[in-house]
Amino acid sequence: MKTKSTKIIVAISLALCASASFAQAANSTSSAAKKELITKLLNMQKPSYDMLARNLMQQPIGNLMQGASAAMQQVPPEKREATAKAIEADVKKFVDDNTPLIRDKAAKLAPSTVGAVLDERFSEDELKQLLAWLESPVNKKFGELNVEMQKSLADKLLADLGPTLETRFKTLQQAIGKQLGVSPAAAGASGSTAKPAKK
Numbered sequence: 001m002k003t004k005s006t007k008i009i010v011a012i013s014l015a016l017c018a019s020a021s022f023a024q025a026a027n028s029t030s031s032a033a034k035k036e037l038i039t040k041l042l043n044m045q046k047p048s049y050d051m052l053a054r055n056l057m058q059q060p061i062g063n064l065m066q067g068a069s070a071a072m073q074q075v076p077p078e079k080r081e082a083t084a085k086a087i088e089a090d091v092k093k094f095v096d097d098n099t100p101l102i103r104d105k106a107a108k109l110a111p112s113t114v115g116a117v118l119d120e121r122f123s124e125d126e127l128k129q130l131l132a133w134l135e136s137p138v139n140k141k142f143g144e145l146n147v148e149m150q151k152s153l154a155d156k157l158l159a160d161l162g163p164t165l166e167t168r169f170k171t172l173q174q175a176i177g178k179q180l181g182v183s184p185a186a187a188g189a190s191g192s193t194a195k196p197a198k199k
Contacts, residue, residue, distance in 0.1 A: 030119055037127040038118050042110050044134060049110075053102035057095060065091065 030038075068087055075083050118127065133139055 031124065034119065034124045034127065037124065037131060038111075038115050040131060041118060041127065041134075042115055045110065045114065046107060049103040049106040050099060052106055053099045054095065056102060057098065061091060061095070 065087075072080055072084065122130065
């Protein structure tokens with residue numbers, strides 16, 4: 001589970017990646033105590049690497065699934081359900097196989113990226129304060145409640161805006177269909193194929 005603090009650390013790692021040569025030079029001037037603090041911080045980030053890996057795969061898989069959804073219209077209706085299930089199984093296997101690969105690589109790169117930033121931008125005393133905060137009961141409580149709070153917000157957003165967004169999405173579908181020269185399928189037949197517009 002990603003807490004607010006781990007999100008900040010991961011964001012720093014993505015925005016301020018340092019080179020390996022810089023990391024080696026920086027580490028050579030760091031005290032043993034500071035290196036130990038950085039190592040402890042990096043170890044605390046390991047649970048977030050799984051989420052990072054899944055996030056990195058989200059966009060390309062989303063694009064792939066959009067293409068597959070469009071191509072599905074060419075599959076005979078009686079075979080669509082089985083084909084969709086087969087595609088979903090392939091995508092799940094891909095995610096399951098590659099998430100550990102990215103996660104493990106992230107753990108290996110962390111010392112030369114996240115660790116380098118922590119070494120350069122934080123003093124030893126600041127690292128101690130950061131660790132104290134991350135390990136504090138207040139931070140742990142916030143992290144545990146954060147998922148619940150985000151879910152509560154998301155549920156409320158969907159309840160309040162769901163009908164409006166659905167209406168607007170249908171309008172967008174109709175506009176795109178008009179540009180493509182197709183008309184939407186009969187109302188209520190969600191997910192069914194679009195029919196060519198009569199000319």
